[in-house]
Amino acid sequence: MGQQDQRNLFLAIVLSLAILLGFQFFLPQEPPLEVPQTSEQTAGQAGTAPSAIPGAGVSPSAPSIPGAPDAANITAAQSRGDVLASAARVAIETPKLKGSISLTGGRLDDLVLTQLRETLEEGSPNIVLLSPFGTPTPYFADFGWLNTGTTVAMPDSTTVWTADRNSLTPQQSVTLRWDNGQGLQFEKTFEVDENYLFTIHQRVVNNSDKPFSASPYGLINRTGTPETLGFYILHEGLVGVLNENLQEIDYSDVLEAEKGTISETSNGGWLGITDKYWGTALIPDQSVTINTRFYSQSSGGTEKYQTDYLYKDGLVAAPGSSVETTNSLFAGAKVVSQIDGYEERLGVKFFDKIVDFGWFYYITKPLFYALHWLNEKIGNFGVAILVLTVFIKLIFFPLANKSYKAMAKMRKLQPEMLELRERFGDDKQRLNQEMMALYKREGANPMSGCLPIIVQIPVFFALYKVMFVTIEMRQAPFFGWIKDLSAPDPTSIINGFGLFPWDAPELGVLNVINLGVWPLIMGITMFLQQRLNPQPPDPVQAKIFLFMPIMFTFLLATFPAGLVIYWAWNNTLSIIQQAVIMKRAGVPIGNKPAKT
Structure with missing residues (x-):
C-alpha cells in the first residue's frame, strides 16, 4: 500500500474515531432526575420574581408585559398543593392532561402530563410541566392586553376573574370575565384538544363612550434555570421560529445578552421554552406581525426567563362594539405526529423544529x-x-x-x-x-x-x-x-x-x-x-x-x-x-x- 493511500486510510479511521469520541466528549452521562427542593431549601426564591418584566426604554419589542405577580408579600416558596389550594381555580381534565387555570390572574399555571412518568419504576410520579407562582419553580403561561397612553384599568396578575364553568375539557370550553368598572368587559375563552393544544380567544366589549385601543400579548414565564443534560447535540432552553428562521437560545445566552433581551419583529412564527421531551410554545395568529422577545433576569441568586410576543399594531374597539383575537398555546409532550398536525392545522411553518432533529433533519425525520x-x-x-x-x-x-x-x-x-x-x-x-x-x-x-x-x-x-x-x-x-x-x-x-x-x-x-x-x-x-x-x-x-x-x-x-x-x-x-x-x-x- 502506497504512502499516500496509507495516509488516506489512516485519516478515514481517525475521522471515524474522532466522531465517536466527540460524542463522548460532548455528551456527558445523563444525570439522574433532580429531586425537588424543600420549602426550606428554596425559601426566598419565590419572593424574588419581578412584579413586571421591565420593558419601557429597553426596545420597541420589550413592552411592560406582566410577568409574575407582585412578590412583596411572599417570603418563602410553598408546597405545590398549598399554592393550588390558596386560590379559586378552573380544573383542566383531558385524556393526557390534568391541571387548572388560576382565577387570580387568569393564568394557565398548573399542568401535569398524566400519561408520562419520571421513571419506569412502579409508582413513579407523573411529569409536572407547569407550576403556579409561589412554588419553588414557577412556570406558567398568560395572555392579555397591553394598553399604553391611557389610564384605563387593565387586568393584571392580581385580577380576580369569574368563570362560567368549573372545568375545561376537550368537549367544553371555559370563559373568564372581568369588568374594569369603566365600561370595559374583558373575556378569555379557553379551549383544549385531546392532546396538548390550548386555544385562547380574547375579547374586549367596549360599553364606554370612548374608543379602546390595546395590543394583545402572550407570554411564557419560567423561574429558575432547570437542570439540563448539557449535551452538545440537544437544545434545551428558549426556542422559536421567527421570520422562518430557527432560534435556539441557551439559558446562559439570554442571561448574557445585552439587558437580558433578545428581540425581533416577525410575521407570524412561534416561540417558547423546550426541555428534552416536552415544552411550551406560544403560537400567535400567523397573519399578524408581532414584536417578540426572549428575556431573562437574575436577582437574589435566582434566574427568571420569559418568552413573549406583542402585536405590533393595536386593535381598536369603538364605543358600543368589541374587539377580539385568537391565539394558541402548546404545552405538553413533543409527539412528532401531533406536532406535525398542529403545524398543518394552524399554518405555522417549521413548528416541527421544536423537536431537535438537528443538522441531519432531512435524514433524521x-x-x-x-x-x-x-x-x-x-x-x-x-x-x-x-x-x-x-x-x-x-x-x-x-x-x-x-x-x-x-x-x-x-x-x-x-x-x-x-x-x-x-x-x-x-x-x-x-x-x-x-x-x-x-x-x-x-x-x-x-x-x-x-x-x-x-x-x-x-x-x-x-x-x-x-x-x-x-x-x-x-x-x-x-x-x-x-x-x-x-x-x-x-x-x-x-x-x-x-x-x-x-x-x-x-x-x-x-x-x-x-x-x-x-x-x-x-x-x-x-x-x-x-x-x-x-x-x-x-x-x-x-x-x-x-x-x-x-x-x-x-x-x-x-x-x-x-x-x-x-x-x-x-x-x-x-x-x-x-x-x-x-x-x-x-x-x-x-x-x-x-x-x-
Missing part, C-alpha cells in the same frame, strides 16, 4: 417516520430497528456490494503485497511505485474498505438523534432486560450482566466500564467483520485496526441500547454479505492465505 410506521405494524420499536436496518442495507446494497468485491480483491492480493514489502521495504519510493502498479494492474482500490463506514456515518447520527430526542423512543422496550431503548444497556460486569439484583453504579467518566451485553455483542460482531477485511501490511495500522473493536465497545457502552442493537445487527448483516462475496471470489475467510 424520515428515519423517525419509517421507525414509527414499522413500530405501528410490528408493535416493538426494537424489532422495527432491526427491520429498518435491513431496508437501509438494501438501499446501500449496490454501493456496499461493489465495495466488498473490491475488498475481496485486496484480500486476494495480500500475498503479493507482502512480497513487495519484503523486496522493497528499504526503498519507500520504489515500494510505493510497485504497489500502485499492482493496484492498477489488478483494478484494486485500497480505500474501498473505508467506504461502507463513511456512508453509514450520517445514518448513524440520524438514528442516534431519533433515539435521543424523540419522546416516542422514551421508555420503549425491546426484549429481555432492555426496558428502554433510549437508555444504555442496564447490564454490566458489576451486576453479573443482570444476574445480580442491583443496578450498575454511576461512575461518571469511568461509566464506560459498565459494559452491557449488547455493547459486547456489538464489539464481537465488529471484530468478526474486521477479520474479513484485508489486513494492512503496515504493522502500526494493523494494531490500530485490531484495537478498534475494543475501543468502539467501550465507547458505545453508554449509548442508547437501540443504537447499539442497530450497530450489532448491521455488522451481522455486513458479515453475511461480505462472506458470501468472498466465497464467490475464491477468497478464504479468516486468516488463511489466499490461493495464488
Whole structure:
C-alpha cells in the first residue's frame, strides 16, 4: 500500500474515531432526575420574581408585559398543593392532561402530563410541566392586553376573574370575565384538544363612550434555570421560529445578552421554552406581525426567563362594539405526529423544529417516520430497528456490494503485497511505485474498505438523534432486560450482566466500564467483520485496526441500547454479505492465505 493511500486510510479511521469520541466528549452521562427542593431549601426564591418584566426604554419589542405577580408579600416558596389550594381555580381534565387555570390572574399555571412518568419504576410520579407562582419553580403561561397612553384599568396578575364553568375539557370550553368598572368587559375563552393544544380567544366589549385601543400579548414565564443534560447535540432552553428562521437560545445566552433581551419583529412564527421531551410554545395568529422577545433576569441568586410576543399594531374597539383575537398555546409532550398536525392545522411553518432533529433533519425525520410506521405494524420499536436496518442495507446494497468485491480483491492480493514489502521495504519510493502498479494492474482500490463506514456515518447520527430526542423512543422496550431503548444497556460486569439484583453504579467518566451485553455483542460482531477485511501490511495500522473493536465497545457502552442493537445487527448483516462475496471470489475467510 502506497504512502499516500496509507495516509488516506489512516485519516478515514481517525475521522471515524474522532466522531465517536466527540460524542463522548460532548455528551456527558445523563444525570439522574433532580429531586425537588424543600420549602426550606428554596425559601426566598419565590419572593424574588419581578412584579413586571421591565420593558419601557429597553426596545420597541420589550413592552411592560406582566410577568409574575407582585412578590412583596411572599417570603418563602410553598408546597405545590398549598399554592393550588390558596386560590379559586378552573380544573383542566383531558385524556393526557390534568391541571387548572388560576382565577387570580387568569393564568394557565398548573399542568401535569398524566400519561408520562419520571421513571419506569412502579409508582413513579407523573411529569409536572407547569407550576403556579409561589412554588419553588414557577412556570406558567398568560395572555392579555397591553394598553399604553391611557389610564384605563387593565387586568393584571392580581385580577380576580369569574368563570362560567368549573372545568375545561376537550368537549367544553371555559370563559373568564372581568369588568374594569369603566365600561370595559374583558373575556378569555379557553379551549383544549385531546392532546396538548390550548386555544385562547380574547375579547374586549367596549360599553364606554370612548374608543379602546390595546395590543394583545402572550407570554411564557419560567423561574429558575432547570437542570439540563448539557449535551452538545440537544437544545434545551428558549426556542422559536421567527421570520422562518430557527432560534435556539441557551439559558446562559439570554442571561448574557445585552439587558437580558433578545428581540425581533416577525410575521407570524412561534416561540417558547423546550426541555428534552416536552415544552411550551406560544403560537400567535400567523397573519399578524408581532414584536417578540426572549428575556431573562437574575436577582437574589435566582434566574427568571420569559418568552413573549406583542402585536405590533393595536386593535381598536369603538364605543358600543368589541374587539377580539385568537391565539394558541402548546404545552405538553413533543409527539412528532401531533406536532406535525398542529403545524398543518394552524399554518405555522417549521413548528416541527421544536423537536431537535438537528443538522441531519432531512435524514433524521424520515428515519423517525419509517421507525414509527414499522413500530405501528410490528408493535416493538426494537424489532422495527432491526427491520429498518435491513431496508437501509438494501438501499446501500449496490454501493456496499461493489465495495466488498473490491475488498475481496485486496484480500486476494495480500500475498503479493507482502512480497513487495519484503523486496522493497528499504526503498519507500520504489515500494510505493510497485504497489500502485499492482493496484492498477489488478483494478484494486485500497480505500474501498473505508467506504461502507463513511456512508453509514450520517445514518448513524440520524438514528442516534431519533433515539435521543424523540419522546416516542422514551421508555420503549425491546426484549429481555432492555426496558428502554433510549437508555444504555442496564447490564454490566458489576451486576453479573443482570444476574445480580442491583443496578450498575454511576461512575461518571469511568461509566464506560459498565459494559452491557449488547455493547459486547456489538464489539464481537465488529471484530468478526474486521477479520474479513484485508489486513494492512503496515504493522502500526494493523494494531490500530485490531484495537478498534475494543475501543468502539467501550465507547458505545453508554449509548442508547437501540443504537447499539442497530450497530450489532448491521455488522451481522455486513458479515453475511461480505462472506458470501468472498466465497464467490475464491477468497478464504479468516486468516488463511489466499490461493495464488
